[in-house]
Amino acid sequence: MELYKGYEMVIGLEVHIELKTKTKIFCSCPTDFGAEPNTQCCPVCMGYPGTLPVLNRQVAEFAVKAGLATNCTIARYSKQDRKNYFYPDLPKAYQISQFDLPLCEHGWLEIESDTDPSGLKKIGITRIHIEEDAGKLIHDDEKGTLIDCNRCGVPLIEVVSEPDIRSSQEAVNYVQKLRSIALYTGVSDCKMNEGSLRCDVNLSVHKPGEPFGTRTEMKNLNSFTFIAKAIEYEYRRQVDAIEAGEAIVQETRRFAQEENKTYTMRRKEDADDYRYFPDPDLPPIELSEDEIARLRAAIPELPDERRARYEQNYGLSSYDALKLTESKELSDYFESCAKTAKTPKIAANMLITDVFRMMTPEDQRICVSPEHFAALSNLVVDQVINSSTAKKVLKEIWGTDKAPEDVVREQNLAQINDESVLRDVVAAVLAANEKSVNDYKNGKLAAAKSLMGQAMAKTSGKANPVILQKLMDEALNQ
Numbered sequence: 001m002e003l004y005k006g007y008e009m010v011i012g013l014e015v016h017i018e019l020k021t022k023t024k025i026f027c028s029c030p031t032d033f034g035a036e037p038n039t040q041c042c043p044v045c046m047g048y049p050g051t052l053p054v055l056n057r058q059v060a061e062f063a064v065k066a067g068l069a070t071n072c073t074i075a076r077y078s079k080q081d082r083k084n085y086f087y088p089d090l091p092k093a094y095q096i097s098q099f100d101l102p103l104c105e106h107g108w109l110e111i112e113s114d115t116d117p118s119g120l121k122k123i124g125i126t127r128i129h130i131e132e133d134a135g136k137l138i139h140d141d142e143k144g145t146l147i148d149c150n151r152c153g154v155p156l157i158e159v160v161s162e163p164d165i166r167s168s169q170e171a172v173n174y175v176q177k178l179r180s181i182a183l184y185t186g187v188s189d190c191k192m193n194e195g196s197l198r199c200d201v202n203l204s205v206h207k208p209g210e211p212f213g214t215r216t217e218m219k220n221l222n223s224f225t226f227i228a229k230a231i232e233y234e235y236r237r238q239v240d241a242i243e244a245g246e247a248i249v250q251e252t253r254r255f256a257q258e259e260n261k262t263y264t265m266r267r268k269e270d271a272d273d274y275r276y277f278p279d280p281d282l283p284p285i286e287l288s289e290d291e292i293a294r295l296r297a298a299i300p301e302l303p304d305e306r307r308a309r310y311e312q313n314y315g316l317s318s319y320d321a322l323k324l325t326e327s328k329e330l331s332d333y334f335e336s337c338a339k340t341a342k343t344p345k346i347a348a349n350m351l352i353t354d355v356f357r358m359m360t361p362e363d364q365r366i367c368v369s370p371e372h373f374a375a376l377s378n379l380v381v382d383q384v385i386n387s388s389t390a391k392k393v394l395k396e397i398w399g400t401d402k403a404p405e406d407v408v409r410e411q412n413l414a415q416i417n418d419e420s421v422l423r424d425v426v427a428a429v430l431a432a433n434e435k436s437v438n439d440y441k442n443g444k445l446a447a448a449k450s451l452m453g454q455a456m457a458k459t460s461g462k463a464n465p466v467i468l469q470k471l472m473d474e475a476l477n478q
């Protein structure tokens with residue numbers, strides 16, 4: 001990537017991931033998203049006096065799993081602290097989090113890099129700690145601001161990275177990697193549109209070789225597009241400010257999605273301002289070696305391992321292997337296809353191009369069974385249909401899950417491989433397009449493309465494209 005006016009950006013990320021527990025972190029209220037406001041809360045998560053929190057064991061287990069999957073050291077002994085601040089969506093006026101003794105520390109993730117010459121880069125993970133989420137404010141034009149406490153006490157992990165990231169692409173790759181690990185390990189559903197994964201970006205700029213500059217923070221970015229846009233804007237804003245002789249102030253800035261700009265929200269507070277102290281109601285979290293070993297054994301094959309296996313076993317390119325392993329669901333789907341696909345590499349290509357095109361941002365489901373998708377790819381491998389017909393058939397079986405061979409038979413879509421039939425098609429097209437033929441013979445090579453298109457159309461797209469091309473070339477160059 002190219003530096004703007006010779007400055008390099010330095011980014012550290014704090015990613016909040018909601019854990020997929022059935023109940024909240026300190027009480028037995030459910031965590032389902034989208035319930036009627038204030039129907040999933042109790043005196044504990046609303047912070048009534050006299051109530052006592054009890055840690056949900058699953059929260060610690062999920063956090064440890066996330067830590068193990070990101071190469072962290074797991075603390076045998078950690079504790080929970082109160083982070084004191086007043087905010088309208090936090091009825092207790094403090095958040096239970098972890099201060100100096102987090103559950104997981106000193107991890108790392110490897111990502112694709114556009115700044116490291118090797119194309120890969122390790123991003124350090126400073127720590128992963130557990131904490132509770134706050135409620136939600138709903139701003140209503142007529143009624144004013146309302147509060148929904150359903151989210152109070154939903155468990156989170158906060159994953160804090162080292163300031164190792166040097167481009168918006170690296171930031172996006174890092175969050176994507178973290179997301180896929182959370183999905184593979186099953187600790188979160190990571191639904192960004194429901195706020196299950198939110199990202200705070202800390203960014204400063206400096207000239208390479210000089211000390212880091214003052215950083216600003218942008219909070220609660222909940223899509224990959226916004227993360228990239230906010231970074232690109234803030235990077236240039238800071239560089240231009242420094243070049244104009246202004247000082248960068250440590251502050252929290254809001255990214256306005258509509259305008260693609262960031263604005264000052266509040267001057268930054270430091271850790272001291274929160275008056276952290278150990279929560280007197282919660283005992284420390286102590287983990288035995290056996291418990292950690294048990295959790296380690298329960299971690300499934302992770303995306304990096306799967307990716308290497310796909311390259312090795314199926315001959316996939318590293319890009320294709322990366323695309324297929326980003327989501328566990330998709331990767332599992334591909335594995336089912338690979339059982340009966342004659343050439344898994346072809347099935348993989350069709351998945352990445354044709355199936356990705358059929359999915360919408362709202363609906364990421366694949367509406368064809370893996371058996372029928374594998375059968376469809378086999379029809380291409382066996383040259384029963386060509387790849388453009390396969391797209392047509394895919395549309396027919398999407399949602400109906402009909403057998404692809406039935407669709408091919410019923411709609412007479414089989415590929416035409418018969419050379420004598422295709423030779424007649426070519427002859428007819430050339431006879432009807434004397435001008436294009438002359439253009440071609442006078443050096444306009446593009447004319448051949450249009451003739452090829454017409455010949456393909458004449459067979460309703462069913463011609464074997466390799467044979468048709470060969471016959472066309474022969475006819476044009478005799």
Ligand SMILES: [Zn+2]
Nearest residue numbers: 027029042045
């Ligand atoms: Zn509750």
